[in-house]
Amino acid sequence: MSRALQLAERGLYTTSPNPRVGCVIVNHQKIVGEGAHLKAGEPHAEVHALQQAGVLAQGATAYVTLEPCSHHGRTPPCANALLKAGIKTVIAAMVDPNPLVAGQGLSYLQSQGVETRSGLMKTQAAALNPGFITRMAHQKPWVRCKVAASLDGKTAMENGHSQWITSDAARLDVQHWRARSCAVMTGVGTVLADNPQFTVRAFRAFPDARQPLRVVVDSHLRTPLDAIILQNTPILIAYADDTQHRAQQFIDLGVMLFHAPDQTGKVCLATLLRHLASLQMNEVMVEAGLGLNGALMAQHLVDELILYYAPKLMGAAAHGMFALPSMSHMNQAVQLNIQDVRQIGPDIRLIAQPVYAKD
Numbered sequence: 001m002s003r004a005l006q007l008a009e010r011g012l013y014t015t016s017p018n019p020r021v022g023c024v025i026v027n028h029q030k031i032v033g034e035g036a037h038l039k040a041g042e043p044h045a046e047v048h049a050l051q052q053a054g055v056l057a058q059g060a061t062a063y064v065t066l067e068p069c070s071h072h073g074r075t076p077p078c079a080n081a082l083l084k085a086g087i088k089t090v091i092a093a094m095v096d097p098n099p100l101v102a103g104q105g106l107s108y109l110q111s112q113g114v115e116t117r118s119g120l121m122k123t124q125a126a127a128l129n130p131g132f133i134t135r136m137a138h139q140k141p142w143v144r145c146k147v148a149a150s151l152d153g154k155t156a157m158e159n160g161h162s163q164w165i166t167s168d169a170a171r172l173d174v175q176h177w178r179a180r181s182c183a184v185m186t187g188v189g190t191v192l193a194d195n196p197q198f199t200v201r202a203f204r205a206f207p208d209a210r211q212p213l214r215v216v217v218d219s220h221l222r223t224p225l226d227a228i229i230l231q232n233t234p235i236l237i238a239y240a241d242d243t244q245h246r247a248q249q250f251i252d253l254g255v256m257l258f259h260a261p262d263q264t265g266k267v268c269l270a271t272l273l274r275h276l277a278s279l280q281m282n283e284v285m286v287e288a289g290l291g292l293n294g295a296l297m298a299q300h301l302v303d304e305l306i307l308y309y310a311p312k313l314m315g316a317a318a319h320g321m322f323a324l325p326s327m328s329h330m331n332q333a334v335q336l337n338i339q340d341v342r343q344i345g346p347d348i349r350l351i352a353q354p355v356y357a358k359d
Contacts, residue, residue, distance in 0.1 A: 169345025
């Protein structure tokens with residue numbers, strides 16, 4: 001199963017909207033076939049592994065990181081392929097959260113005399129596909145918020161100057177997270193202040209990566225028509241009102257617009273995320289300022305934080321990381337479960353998941 005998980009990682013940048021899946025076929029304690037799903041519409045991991053195994057698949061055991069599918073999608077059901085090849089045992093790391101599968105693949109195989117088990121290295125398998133699992137289970141993408149800050153938690157000087165806080169090594173590491181994301185989200189304030197591109201630029205490091213959808217949260221459609229972020233599709237702007245009658249101008253530029261006002265006249269972020277899930281966005285990376293970062297955190301919409309800390313101090317007047325509501329007691333603070341801490345060049349990268357108080 002460990003080898004199957006390694007194979008699944010080959011699709012880290014390419015399988016969306018499908019999950020990353022690996023498969024290993026073992027006969028008489030020897031690996032006779034292995035494969036990974038690399039791209040939506042192409043053969044699944046089980047099919048690649050069966051092709052490599054050939055006749056040695058007869059009576060063998062298949063280790064797969066996700067329950068074999070049992071429905072017709074872009075490709076035929078993998079459960080049928082395993083059965084036809086004569087696989088005797090199927091061991092899945094986890095059950096597929098897709099309602100079209102959801103245990104039916106393993107149940108079907110079991111009904112046909114195939115021994116099935118699930119749960120082996122489930123935690124590691126789930127970590128490969130947080131966005132797919134969240135989208136299927138909760139109809140929202142996995143929201144990963146990236147922030148670059150000084151050691152005193154500042155993201156820009158008082159006058160807004162912020163380039164560059166972190167090192168080249170940290171910025172290259174960001175490209176890795178951006179490349180695996182289906183969408184990159186920012187706020188109009190960042191667009192106005194920095195005029196960013198938010199494209200995957202290190203293609204030598206990620207040659208198979210596709211450009212993520214860029215999403216701008218712009219309540220009043222203030223994005224300049226000559227902004228660099230508009231020069232490359234795909235791009236979506238979420239807005240609340242169009243009092244300046246600019247919508248058609250964005251449409252003429254090929255921009256997708258999504259109207260999602262909340263009761264305060266701002267963009268309803270929960271509605272926007274549900275819309276992105278309907279567009280089959282698995283992982284959304286937020287690269288924004290303290291306003292959007294804070295709003296997402298306050299509404300319990302952030303699933304993971306990627307925090308880069310540079311070895312410098314920027315002072316009390318500099319901009320912070322999250323514009324959260326005022327707190328008066330320590331029990332109001334957002335608790336974090338730290339998943340990983342490591343040094344990237346001279347900087348420190350911290351990965352954490354918020355622990356929200358239950359309503």
